[in-house]
Amino acid sequence: MVLFWTPWTLAWSALAVLTFVVLLFRVAPYGRHQTGSAGPTLPHRVGWIVMETVSPLLLLLVGGRALGWHWDLLTAPHLLLFGLWVAHYIYRAGIYPFLARWKNRRMPVLIMVSAIVFNLVNGSLNGFELALRPPPDAGSPAFLLGGGLFVLGLAINLQSDVILRRLRRPGDRGYAIPEGGLYRWISCPNYLGEYLEWVGFAIMAATPAALTFALWTAANLVPRALAHHRWYRQQFAMYPRQRKAVIPLIL
Ligand SMILES: NC(=O)c1ccc[n+]([C@@H]2O[C@H](COP(=O)([O-])OP(=O)(O)OC[C@H]3O[C@@H](n4cnc5c(N)ncnc54)[C@H](OP(=O)(O)O)[C@@H]3O)[C@@H](O)[C@H]2O)c1
Incomplete structure (x- = not known):
């Protein structure tokens, strides 16, 4: 780790652990787990774009301010790290919501607000x-391993997104059993891919904030993958029995 843990990153990590425990018992109410009791709602696409734009914006604003806006002080590996984060969120906030089949879907305002807080803190830290x-050593085994994991995770996440999208025709809102890719082994390869991306990023960045973000990603996505898996088994009598939730053969 190249920077020291501060009370901020320690407290934020502790909150991730607490959130993990809470989410094991209470699924975040959006998508298939949305209930009528989550309060006021807004169009899903609008909520998604707003909440996901916050992260790269804060990364660049807080990073820029810490540098006194002298981006020229950064080395190429620094810029690569900023670039990977921003590229991920250009897809997540600017492309994914326009490809997703979300006809008439609405999002609880509560979900958007909690995601804004999540992205605000993670982007800023x-x-x-x-x-x-200090300048990362781009030739070090850790940096290369982290970069490889990030790219692998991104590829898994994108492939899984495509498979999910093809399950619905435009205007359709139903659910079907996904097949192909890592769906052969797990119910939520999109979450596994996302997780590998941020573990890879944390290895490359080697900062407490990046490690904390990987922890938060697991805190959000592991309980949700378990809930999706249970839901699939309840909904589809023919659901493949050997399929796990999020880690092939294990979980
Ligand atoms: N870093 C983090 O902490 C974090 C947190 C949350 C999400 N994310 C990322 O954001 C992305 C989306 O998350 P999500 O929770 O919305 O993922 P999800 O529940 O897997 O849904 C992804 C999309 O596919 C649709 N879909 C899912 N299963 C389907 C099925 N069996 N049949 C037909 N359509 C199906 C969903 O429709 P519906 O919306 O109508 O269900 C949604 O449009 C993921 O890649 C995830 O990794 C990251």
């Missing part, structure tokens, strides 16, 4: 620490 960290 990561922008600050990436800007201040």
Whole structure:
């Protein structure tokens, strides 16, 4: 780890662990788990774009401010780390919502607000620490391994998104059993891919904030994958029995 843990990153990590436990018992109410009791709602696409745009914006604003706006002080590996984060969110906030089949779907305002807080803190902490960290050694085994994991995770996430999208025709809102890719082994390869991306990023960045973000990603996505898996088994009598939730053969 190239930077010290601060009370902020420690407290934020502790909250991730607490959130993990809460989400094991209470599924975040959006998508298939949405109930009528989650309060006021807004169009899903609008909520998604707003909440996901916050993260790269704060990364660049806080990172830029920490540098006194002297982006020229950064080395190429620094810029790569900023670039990977921003590229991920250009897809997640600017492309994914326009490809997703979300006809008439609405999102609880509560979900959007909690995701904004999540992205605000993670974007800010990561922008600050990436800007201040010493230049990463782009040739080190850790940096290369992390980069490989990030790319692998991105590929799995994108492939899984395509498979899910093809399950619905435009205007359709139903659910079907996904097949192909890593769906042969697990119910939520999109979540596994996302997780590998952020573990890879944390290895490359080697900062407490990046490690904390990987922890938060697991805190959000592992309980949700378990809930999706249970839901599939309840909905589809023919659901493949050997399929696990999120880690092939294990979980
Ligand atoms: N970093 C983090 O902490 C974090 C947190 C949350 C999400 N994410 C990422 O954001 C992305 C979306 O998350 P999500 O929770 O919305 O994923 P999801 O529940 O797997 O849904 C993804 C999309 O596919 C549709 N879909 C899912 N299963 C389907 C099926 N069996 N048949 C037909 N359509 C299906 C969903 O429709 P519906 O919306 O109508 O269900 C949605 O449009 C994921 O890649 C995830 O990794 C990251």
